[in-house]
Amino acid sequence: MRRARWAATGGSFLVSIAVVAALLTVAGGPRSSVSAAAPHISCGRGVPLEKCNPSSPPPTTGPQTPPFPASALDTESCGPGFFDPATVTALMDHFGLLDCFRFVGSPQWVVFGDGMSVTSADFTASPGGAMVAVATCAARDSACLDPNVPHSFDAFTVSYPPLPASGRSNLETTFGRRLLWIYDGGCGLFTFDVASMRWFGHAQADLDALLSGTGAPATVRTPPAASGAAALAAAAPADTGDCQQ
């Protein structure tokens, strides 16, 4: 199996909830049915036994209408052939574990490296630190927009959070198919705007301004951006002193 195989995180969100319910029924969960005759199981250290073993059969509830409508998938993941295996190895060794995706409808590919070493036996920072790399496809460049067509990391521009060598950054969530919330180790929670490649704080007012295009939130100082090739050959930049905690 190829090492460079990428997450296929999707399937379609447009699956109707009725189909989901049918699949759940076929798969046996999540609606559970517990036999009253089920043997007692160990519940874990210090956990009350009744937290794992019902004292009486559970309530019988029939299938109900699921509460949420299906929504569209926000992102398209990079396919197995997006980077060649040697590039994936080099990127992971340098920037840690990777997320690679494109917001649906966006011409920009995003690669996030969490900055945690995947080769060390201990919890240590990866040599190149945490980063977000962005490559913008030209209009109507169908090959560039294809997640399975080979891409070069040289086409990416690498942007760093305020403390790239924190040892671990988390891509926590996204907003508006444009903004990333990235927790930068002990440095704080920041908003990265993929479109402008600038970093901001996480205040609701900042998010609102960025999403609505009104106002001008203060940017956070970060290390200089670098080309993909240069970043892949460089050590993690130094702290900019703009940590929030």
Add this chain to the structure above:
Amino acid sequence: MNALPMSSALRRTVCPQSLVAKLLRSALAVALSVPLSAFAQTALAQSPAPTYYMDDSRPGNSFPPNAPYTSGPAGAVVVEGLGSINCSGSYYSQSQIESAAVQWINASYNTVIEISPQTACGTLSQYESLVNGITTYVEGHASYPGQYWGGFMLDEEPGFGFSASDLESLNIYTQGVMKTTPGMSWYFTEDQPNGWGLSTYNAILESSWPAPMAYTTSMVNAINAACSTYSVCTNLVTVDTNFSYPWNDYQYVTPLVNGTPWQTSYWAAAYYWWNAYRNQ
């Protein structure tokens, strides 16, 4: 990266026939002299293999898509609350988390509520208040929470700013709250196992259901060390499904972890579980 693709790892287990015969004889001798219970803590991979999984959905989102390499949908929904409090970000306020959870529970879905305590978002007392407030709301508004609400999943990481003693305090507080709830509702610790020294990690876990992140070899080693040293051998292994292969594949990750997968009779005792993380 020092992890091998699965096919290579399997090939490494093939032995010459004479050696196999010796091993079989030895194994038989050992099997006859060792109680079966001992195997649960010394197995070299989670046994039985977990096949059911929980997956994330932030408040307002639909049912999660099938996780990579799975053949079916998640068996439980994890309402992703992130840091909440001062990091609500349009989706993660207490009221949004509460109402999303109650809607899933009232539709008879197995449900867990995840919170990621971060000093950038709130203080320890604010997180305790959040745990208490959400619990009160769910218990007051959900139908059969003791059956369908697995409780909290606390995502605890050293980079999130709280000290180990802070996290111990939060976990003790949480288990105090959850002890008062009916049925299965309890709490998981979706912790970074290599983020602290082994004894500290073990202390932080308190009496939670551990759901350790298994994202790298270092993390897997820490999980296995906690099993061999402190008998923390029942784990809901967390796999980040956004990562590149092989760490996004539960079939690659869970065999690396020793011990037993998490289970509960409330969600059918025959089910063994792992936990999918995804950002949305």
